[in-house]
Amino acid sequence: MQVLLATLLVQRNRVVSAERIIEEIWGESPPRRATAALHVYISQLRKLLAVADGGTHPVVTRAPGYLMQLHGEETDVEFFSGLLSRGRACMAVGNHQEASERFEAALGLWRGPVLSGLREGPIVNGFAAWAEELRLECVELLVEVNFMLGRHRELVSFLQSVVSEHPLHETFYRQLMLALYRCNRRAEALEIYQRARNTLKAELGLEPCRALHDMHSAILTSDDRLEAGQPVAF
Structure with missing residues (x-):
């Protein structure tokens, strides 16, 4: 029933066919009486989400399946998306402090x-992947705006943790290299590049991307663009 609830919430206010729900719950090998079992799950979900007398139940039967009908209620992911959008807007007009606060609030959710x-099915799995991409974007933006606020020292330990969590995400390596460089730790910054290169070659058979390679070259030459207080784009 958890998968059913997650599927309907992910597709809130949109009809999900019984066929797709069955695939989401049981994959490619549903039980012989999957349709009957789905009816039982729907009944149990309606009892779980009981509403006051006279209220409209959010779980609605509508051909060719069901939908979760929600009006006005805001989910965590919508709060997150709203904070991320407001953070982007603040960043665009140079309000870096407020942008940082918005991004931190979003990640705090x-x-x-x-x-x-609950990720075996295509609907829930696709939503989870999309949400994770949004989270990574928010982390990247939080780091960038904190660079603009001169917080490179505070970013070092944060980025070391993020790199360990996402060893194939090249942007985080680049940001960690910059933070270390601005802390006068150039040798460590260059070591991070080698670590990234070794990891990418071992896991994917790839060389670092152009932006990461350019950061490496800029650190080697002490490029003026790396100085604190200005954006760095490679």
């Missing part, structure tokens, strides 16, 4: 992997 343990 996370309590671990999205819908962990």
Whole structure:
């Protein structure tokens, strides 16, 4: 029933066919009486989400399946998206402090992997992947705006943790290299490049991307563009 609830919430206010829900719950090998079992799950979900007398139940039967009908209620992911959008807007007009606060508030909503343990089906899995991409974007933007606020020292330990969590995400390596360089730790910054290169070659058979390579070259030459207080784009 958890997968059913997650599927309907992910597709809120949109009809999800019974066929797609069955695939989401049981994959490619549904039980012989999957349709009957789905009816039982729907009945149990309606009892779980009981509403006051006269209220409209959010779980609605509508051909060719069901939908979760929600009006006005805002989910965590919508709060997150709103904070991320407002942070981007603040960043665009140079309001870096408020942008940083918005991004931090957005990331503060996370309590671990999205819908962990419920990701076998294409609907929930696709939503979880999309939400994770948004989270990574928010982390990248938080780091960039904190660079603009001169917080490179505070970013070092944060980025070391993020790089360990996402060893194939090249942007985080680049940001960590910059933070270390601005802390006068150039040798460590160059070591991070070698670590990234070794990891990418071992895991994917790839060389670092152009932006990461350019950061490496800029550190080697002490490029003026790396100085604190200005944006760095490679």
